[in-house]
Amino acid sequence: EPEVTQTPSHQVTQMGQEVILRCVPISNHLYFYWYRQILGQKVEFLVSFYNNEISEKSEIFDDQFSVERPDGSNFTLKIRSTKLEDSAMYFCASSRTGGITYEQYFGPGTRLTVT
Amino acid sequence: KQEVTQIPAALSVPEGENLVLNCSFTDSAIYNLQWFRQDPGKGLTSLLLIQSSQREQTSGRLNASLDKSSGRSTLYIAASQPGDSATYLCAVNTPGNMLTFGGGTRLMVKP
Numbered sequence: 177e178p179e180v181t182q183t184p185s186h187q188v189t190q191m192g193q194e195v196i197l198r199c200v201p202i203s204n205h206l207y208f209y210w211y212r213q214i215l216g217q218k219v220e221f222l223v224s225f226y227n228n229e230i231s232e233k234s235e236i237f238d239d240q241f242s243v244e245r246p247d248g249s250n251f252t253l254k255i256r257s258t259k260l261e262d263s264a265m266y267f268c269a270s271s272r273t274g275g276i277t278y279e280q281y282f283g284p285g286t287r288l289t290v291t
Numbered sequence: 292k293q294e295v296t297q298i299p300a301a302l303s304v305p306e307g308e309n310l311v312l313n314c315s316f317t318d319s320a321i322y323n324l325q326w327f328r329q330d331p332g333k334g335l336t337s338l339l340l341i342q343s344s345q346r347e348q349t350s351g352r353l354n355a356s357l358d359k360s361s362g363r364s365t366l367y368i369a370a371s372q373p374g375d376s377a378t379y380l381c382a383v384n385t386p387g388n389m390l391t392f393g394g395g396t397r398l399m400v401k402p
Contacts, residue, residue, distance in 0.1 A: 207388060219335070219380065219392040232387040267334060274388040277342060279325055284334040 178202045180283035182268050188289045189258055197253045197286045199268030208251045209269040209280060210243065212236070219267070225251065226274070258290045293318045293385055297393035304371055305401050312366040312396045314381035319359050322384040326355055326366050329378045329395070338379075339366070371400045 181200045189195050201208050210222040223233045225243055242254045251270075255262055265287050269280040294317045304310055314324070323342045327335040341348045341357040341364065348355050354367040364381055378397045382390040 209388075209390075211390070218394050219382070219390075221389040221391065224388050232389050234389070269390075271388070274322075277323075279323075279337050279340040280384075280390060281337060282327075282335040287332075 180268055180270055180281050182266075182283040182286050184286060185284065186287045186289070188291065191260060191290055192257050195255050195258055195288065197255075197266050197268075197288070199251045199253075199283055200249050201251055201268065201270030202272075202281060203249070205270035205272050205281075207231075207271045207274050207278075207280075208243075208245070209271075210253045211267045211269065211282075212264040213267065213285075214261075214264045222253075231274075255288075258288075260290050263288055263290045293321075293383060293391045295381060295383055295391050295393035297379075297381060297396050299396055300394065301397040301399075303399040303401065306371060306373060308371050308400075309367065309369050310371055310398075312368070312379050312381075312398070314364040314366070314393055316362045316364075316383045316391075318385070319362055320385065321359065322386065322388070324355075324357055324364050325382050325384065325390065326353075326364075327380040327382065329380055331378075335380065368398075371398075373400050373402050376400050 183198045208225045213219045224231045265285045267285045268283045271280045272278045298313045326338045339348045339355045352369040378395040380395045382392045
């Protein structure tokens with residue numbers, strides 16, 4: 177069964193460094209998403225992406241964050257200058273399309289630790 | 292702003308019991324509602340999706356209901372097993388295709 181994959185599974189970085197989290201969505205899906213979950217807190221929406229552009233973003237997704245689909249398969253989240261409070265599990269998700277019918281499928285997550 | 296609440300936060304039951312997990316949301320303008328399972332330190336596994344026009348969805352021992360007008364959904368698990376132990380999350384999909392999650396119910400099923 178097709179699944180969303182994410183790499184790396186765990187990333188440790190120093191404050192102020194740039195990180196890129198990678199995701200391979202399900203191949204025939206058109207909508208892509210990033211969510212994050214700080215330890216012990218709710219899963220929070222960051223951004224949705226469709227047709228090579230951001231369709232929605234939350235207040236969390238400030239200028240330090242960017243997303244890109246560099247080729248036909250990968251979808252990346254870049255954090256330009258990491259802060260301690262960026263430490264979280266980051267989940268990528270994809271859906272066949274938007275709207276009422278299609279569910280979002282999540283990857284296993286990347287645990288980001290900022291020291 | 293959409294708010295999603297799940298009650299109870301934690302639940303411990305003996306194996307074989309039927310149980311109900313509750314989810315409530317504040318804004319009824321939703322596309323659909325998804326129930327997920329999350330094992331410790333792992334990703335989210337989609338269990339069921341209910342479209343906004345539907346009242347119920349079933350998958351195996353799971354049955355989810357949706358009352359959009361009152362902003363409520365329930366997840367019914369029949370004949371619980373130790374392997375059902377996990378955190379169960381509900382999430383509402385609002386226009387814009389962003390999921391808003393509840394805080395989850397941590398379920399422990401004891402043998």
